[in-house]
Amino acid sequence: xxxxxxxxxxxxxxxxxxxxxxxxxxxxxxxxxxxxxxGCLSVESEGRKGRLYFVEGKxxxxxxxxxxxxxxxxxxxxxxxxxxFDFQPDPPNLPATIHSSTESLLLESARLMDQAVQSxxxxxxxTETMRLRERQNAIAALRDVFERVAREAxxxxxxxxxxxxxxxxxxxxxxxxxxx
Numbered sequence: 001x002x003x004x005x006x007x008x009x010x011x012x013x014x015x016x017x018x019x020x021x022x023x024x025x026x027x028x029x030x031x032x033x034x035x036x037x038x039g040c041l042s043v044e045s046e047g048r049k050g051r052l053y054f055v056e057g058k059x060x061x062x063x064x065x066x067x068x069x070x071x072x073x074x075x076x077x078x079x080x081x082x083x084x085f086d087f088q089p090d091p092p093n094l095p096a097t098i099h100s101s102t103e104s105l106l107l108e109s110a111r112l113m114d115q116a117v118q119s120x121x122x123x124x125x126x127t128e129t130m131r132l133r134e135r136q137n138a139i140a141a142l143r144d145v146f147e148r149v150a151r152e153a154x155x156x157x158x159x160x161x162x163x164x165x166x167x168x169x170x171x172x173x174x175x176x177x178x179x180x
Contacts, residue, residue, distance in 0.1 A: 016087040020045065025078050026106050028085060033057040033102040034139055038091050045083030052077055053092040059105055060096040070097040071105065078109035 025043065029052070032041065036057040043050045048065035052074055062074035098105070 015089070016085075018085060020081060020083045020085060023085075025080060025085070026110060028087075029059070029078060029102060029106050030139060032087065034143070037087070037089065039087055039089040040092060042086045042088070043077055043080060043083060044085075045080035048080065048083075050077035050080070053094055054102075055092065055096075057102065059098050059102045061092065061094045061098060071100055074098055074105050075109045075112060078106060079113050081113075 020043070028041070031037075032054050034057065038055050039053075041052040041054065043052070050064045050073065051062065052059050053061040059074050061069065062071070062077060063069050064073040064076045068076075
């Protein structure tokens with residue numbers, strides 16, 4: 001079955017939709033990867049339409065506005081900076097045409113964006129690549145903190161069954177409470 005990138009995104013139950021700009025495609029791709037999302041991310045930008053298909057956070061297939069498929073199509077769509085997006089959490093029934101990691105697709109897209117800016121301005125720049133790497137590092141650090149807190153909470157729950165100790169997360173009950 002050939003996916004049709006010309007169909008407009010449809011907002012529906014369980015979907016995530018919005019405007020690109022405040023939320024960039026690289027940020028959205030990272031969010032979907034981090035959350036191990038499965039579904040189709042439809043994108044419309046300046047008359048162009050594309051689709052990125054995710055399975056457990058990994059981009060497995062893409063179709064761009066010229067009906068090209070695979071890794072190059074995904075890289076091209078990820079370079080679009082404006083427009084609208086819609087994510088539908090329906091499992092794709094498509095063959096995997098992309099075998100690179102989502103992270104490497106995003107980094108290559110950022111490199112292509114930097115290269116395009118450099119060719120227009122004539123100045124060397126790596127702003128998009130640097131921004132993406134900084135965000136990836138921040139997400140990795142956040143993931144590490146959550147894993148550590150989960151381990152501590154699991155250990156504290158086991159310890160509380162052996163004695164009167166309260167779990168370290170017991171004090172986090174109000175919306176404004178924070179982990180420091």
